[in-house]
Amino acid sequence: MANRVVTIGRQCGSGGHTIGKLVAQRLGVDFYDKKIVELTAAKTKLSPDFIRSHGEYFHGGAIGHIIGYGTRFGSGALKTGSALTDQLQQAQSEILLEAAAKGPCVIVGRCADCVLAGKADTLNVFIHSEMSFKIERSIAEHGLEREKAASILARRDKARAQHYRFYTDQRWGDARHYDLCLDSGRLGVESCVALIAEAYRCMG
């Protein structure tokens, strides 16, 4: 399992970030989530705010997402968006490839499953759960207002799904694109960590 990368796609509020962090701790490997924002900012000079807001989210009005269609990450070429979103996507992809080349690690989000397809040994995971679980977690962990939580989480997931679809030509959350998909609400965060670590070992 030299340099195997665990990629974690996740619904907002499902605990994917926490699960990824705990998996990295358990496996004793590097963890990339918010760190990707810093690395991308250093590489591109784009602002961290822009990277956070556009690095994983489709923006309906953003011209970057409605101009042109190219090919998938897997074929080595990016889709054609606006100059800025393309630059961001390209930089993030380079950072993920550098991370994978450096050593085994856990990467959360950023279409890492597709960016690394054919270029690294990956265990691709998707974490999801029922809205009620995500609402409670988001209130407890991020202080979301209860009244607004459901609509905020749904909007963010929609933007993530559209971003993923645009850049990968795949359906976000379709089990067939992942090695392992887990309902964190039903199984529990700790059990998800254990199951991912077990799957990592299973792959030899």
Added chain:
Amino acid sequence: MANRVVTIGRQCGSGGHTIGKLVAQRLGVDFYDKKIVELTAAKTKLSPDFIRSHGEYFHGGAIGHIIGYGTRFGSGALKTGSALTDQLQQAQSEILLEAAAKGPCVIVGRCADCVLAGKADTLNVFIHSEMSFKIERSIAEHGLEREKAASILARRDKARAQHYRFYTDQRWGDARHYDLCLDSGRLGVESCVALIAEAYRCMG
């Protein structure tokens, strides 16, 4: 975990039947797959051939699948198909409910996740894998001709997906409808069994 039911949706050739059987053995619980055909035949007097060919597969030309739309299993009512397919669906659903009431078990296919939703404590699993893995398994296990295997498997999965969609209003293989989804080709059949058994224990 009194009477917990493991439901297994699976792509053709992915090893879902074998995995289900091994999970049942490991947990020491009853196993329902082909047995459902016998039980349904006894209950309905429909022929085993008809049950096998219509119990999980949508038939494009079958009037039963194009007449009328009702409500989902979850709400307690069946969709309205033809008299025969409705009778089959109703009988299969009753058998699944009786099986779940009888004791903990593993049930393969038959939209069991939706039939039992809200009526039993379930661990809902979906098994899938790449076509190359499914082809090799189908040749080895069922003697499919190599030249025809890919098209036969794809056609069967399409029919299963349409049947599932028609009777559940859900997308077959969408991770968000299952507790656990596994790529049996990537993880291996034995590891899938171990991960399902572990998830079963995790749920307490």
